[in-house]
Amino acid sequence: MVYASPGTDASTDPDIDKNIRMFEQGHLPNPIASDSSDKSKGKLGQKTLRRLAQNREAARKSRLRKKAYVQQLENSRLKLNQLEQELQHARQQGIIISTSDDQCRSTSENGALIFNMEYTRWLGEQNKLINELRAAVHSHAGDDDLQSIVNTIMVHNEEFFRLKGVAAKADALHVLSGTWRTPLERCFLWLGGFRPSELLKLLANQLEPLTEQQLASLCNRQQSSQEAEEALSQRMEIIQHSLAETIASQLGRAGAGSSGNAADHTAAALRKIGTMESLLQQADDLRLQSLQQMQRVLTTRQSARALLLVSDYFSRLRALSSLWISRPHSKCVDIDTVVTDP
Template sequence: MATDDECVLGVETPNCWQESNMIYASPGTDASTDPDIDKNIQMFEQGHLTAHIASDSSDKSKGKLGQKTQRRLAQNREAARKSRLRKKAYVQQLENSRMKLTQLEQELQRALHQGIIISTSGDQHHSTSENEALAFNMKYVHWLEEHNKQINELRTAVHTHAGDDDLQSIVSTIMAHHEEIFRLKSLAAKADALHVLSGTWRTPLERCFLWLGGFRPSELLKLLANQLEPLTEQQLANICNHQQSSQQVEETLSQGMEAIQNLLAETIASQLGRAGSSSSGNAADHTAVALGKIGAMESLLQQADDLRLQSLQKMQRVLTTRQSARALLLVSDYFSRLRALSSLWIARPQQ
């Protein structure tokens, strides 16, 4: 073990080296024994270390924030891409549906034209009522063609998010067009109520659903209540109230038609029972009564059409502009599918 003398004499030993390292704080300087200096050095080193740690922490925090931002941007880009794909697929689906509906409507119109020609080609001498019935059939075909054009225009406006003013203009045009068909029906009914009530101007499947020469208003309101969304509670309550009141009027009109039919049947039956004994004057009276019963059907038909028009007008008042537009599309699509299905049934392959 080295002694202090050896260290003084300059002999380098391991212990001397260790002690030298302990004594000299830095090469070429005297060992500092001043506590203030040591304290300053220590504070400097600690401050430098703290600053370094804080800098590292800030960099890591910035790095984390940057990563979150990048992830969020990436998620937004992916969501936007998926949204564009969904929109593209939706637009394509709408276009395909529009083309199919147009094709089916064209087939329907051809079938209607053929039906009119077949039903009128056997007799070249038509009565006045028959001529007016034929004229009404042709007017209805033209009305339906114009209606389809308006519906296609409305459908495009809805899917392209047109403004409320533009939508309202188209909706008003379609409503005025509906009023026109009711006016034409009223004129045709004055000439031949039975022709309008029988619905021969419609497709066979539509005739299966006829009520007094047209659709049931309560069924139309039910369709809107079930299919048109979203509706507020107040709107839904209004529609349900209109539906109930329409059902009551429908029941009254149906009872009226049933009463007329019963009276007509009784009148005809009474003529049969008195065929051998009744005078010609009594027979003429019974015939006049029977014809009067048939004429009374015109009044019921007019009331039914008034109820149908009122239902459409109430629907427009209850709904917003965009809801009214969608409601008209729903109603049109419903009847278009009925006509198309009827056309397909007529054209089906025979066994």
């Protein structure tokens, strides 16, 4: 008699399949057919039927487990091949760039590529932490558990600003342009990120209930952040205006044939672009200080809800941007027919 435990893969045993077919046709296997007692045959037949049914169910489950495991291996293999191709492509780009004569371009483009990949990884981890925080808030977790998750998210945000600082040293213009974000997010960028005053305004309006002291502290911080933003924006405008004048002066002297003056003006223009890196770092410091001030003013549960509000805000921007990109383009709209004020 053949018996397979539920954890045994019996799907490949031909004797079990043969016994099952013989039993269904009214014939017992040879060891059972040799029994001389009809009564014992009946009891043994019932046991055999039961065991064969168990073996059949075990074999079915084993086949399902095998199929799922093979499918999982195949998916993992495809993902691994895709990652290897992306890594190989990135290495090829680095080799092509590094073999050129412009070593600065190699550092800049490789730094931008690494930052884009690091931001994608960081955003995935951020979403996991936000989902964990949301589940803890909805399940009414204790303050200690919430505080632990909030602290982890704050440290994760600090890691993001560190990554931006490293990327800005390699290519400040890439970080300022915001090409690593979605198109709609880029419409709201200020010096490579969000405006701290807008973030504090969002919390003051949406986060309830707040005490008068908390509301006054957030409003004061919002006002001071707005003043700092205006100062940095003015400095950026001065740099851009000076850079435009430097480039224009090079055009005027182009026919003079003075290579020395041209080189000096080019060096001056590059220094002005380098100054943008300092402004970007100051803007990120202001953003980080606003997040830290928010945590100091609010309670643990309010800080958790505030982080969820901020995350939902940027998630909606990314979702709207995806919808805009994937919108149908089958019909062209004439702007003259749309803008009709009766």
